Amino acid sequence: MTRILLTRRPAQAGPLEAELREAGFDVGFLPLTAQRLPEDRTELTAAIERLEQGDFTVVMLTSGNTVRSLLTAGWSGDLPEDTEAAVTGPGTARVLQELTEIIDPWMPTREASAEGILAEIPHPPEDDCQLLLPQSAQARPRLAEGLAELGWEVTTVTAYETVPLDAAPLDDPLGAAPLSTGAPGVGSSAEPEGDVLLLTSSTAAQAAARLRLPAHLRLLAIGRPTAKTMEELGLPCAGVLPEISASGVRQALAR
Template sequence: MAEDGSVPAGGLTGRRVLLTRSPDRAGAMAAALAGAGAEPLLLPLIDFERTPDAEGLAAALTRLRGGEYAWLVVSSITTVRALKDYSAGQGLRLVDLVPEGVKIATIGPSSRRAVEAEGLRVDLAPDGSQSAEGLLEAWAPSDDGGAAGSDGAGATRVLLPQSDLAAPTLAEGLDALGWDVDAVTAYRTVDYPADPQRRLTAGLALGAEPAGAVVLAPDEARAQLAAGRLDAVVAASPSAARRIHETLRPLEGTSLIAIGQPTAEELRSLGLPVGATAARPTPEGIVDAVIHALSQQHRKENP
């Protein structure tokens, strides 16, 4: 990295980096890697479907429209897509789900940009650690009058739509702060590819250009790894980490890059070494982490 923290052009020249995402979700990340000189390749491992508990989600979002919540927590871009998918099925826009007075919290900059692109205001996002823990550090207890959103019955209620595999960190943390949390399953994380009839396909106002990178099948990715032709593999989530462990091991000689501490912890729990953890869950932050990991690896191999 340059002294100012920016990624130098060509900083990854000649390096081949595997992103474990589908083309429609890897565009920005692949473009950032290519801009730094790398050759990005894709191996889709996880996908997303509408929740099997459609009635539970519909009931929660009806309560949201009725102003029964003080806060809506949007923890990922996929949450935005799931809420848009529901809205479209009801003939609504996403902005129609959130009445005036309901505050919105996000975890990372990507989810914040996605929410704001839909015409909604984000009231709270962590400045430091962009994670569930970081959001909890920034969140006020429910008895802090300045944090309680709208007045009335919904003053301490929080709606937390999330993946069926979401860790309980946010729900338990908000509960400990005195908030009344409704954690509902908004979408289901599945092995790629999802059922075409259930796959989340709602487009985002933010836009997501499909990645032009080569897409590998699992056996092709394993062959590339065995031949030493992949320099780094990026894991975007704990569920992706588990699929990497199931699909790609052994991974000797290849740097594993984690997006966020929960993903890094999951990789380590599976016995996989983490070359670097992206400090920021942004394309630029991921490129920084890849450069750091590969430079550290180079120093070890060339003392």
């Protein structure tokens, strides 16, 4: 049975882990990163206030961590009548539905990525095109720039930052405290025990580059930015998930 290691903590387990097990994979955890709110939350708080006042036509949510960070920072989870939610793909949509009452956000149908969004998102209405894009501090500018090129008036705000797990405080509001998992973490000299390592972010790739990785371990990337970071670090990328799902893992492994 193929053993897939995920670079997050067991407490962050969700639909992907369940899907992988149902698809016949053995799932393990190699926690490498954690998420925390930005130290200065002035812009984030102001953006949430504007969102709840109805200043935005669309709020674009690019990950489950984005949803969790907004809620932790004070978002009620509700949207004004004239504000729509958009998400990167089914994984974010599931987190949104689990944590709020928003059940039918817009999402791209072909590729769960910035490029997928830009290829499919409708052009903005002429009279109101304000879009809120809360994102990771490490997010690349491609999505924001592409949306602006399409005519959206984009307000970007840092919703959270991803850090190596050993840099996260124990009282972190997003629950980034390390857990005992029996797996080596950042800075460990032990070899990860698995067949596939699923890297969830560029920060995870940077942390993985500091580990002693066995030659047989296949590295998969979630998202093109993660794959680009892997390339820059000299980490071999066996594939990029076309979507964050068990099917996406199978497709990436088959390439």
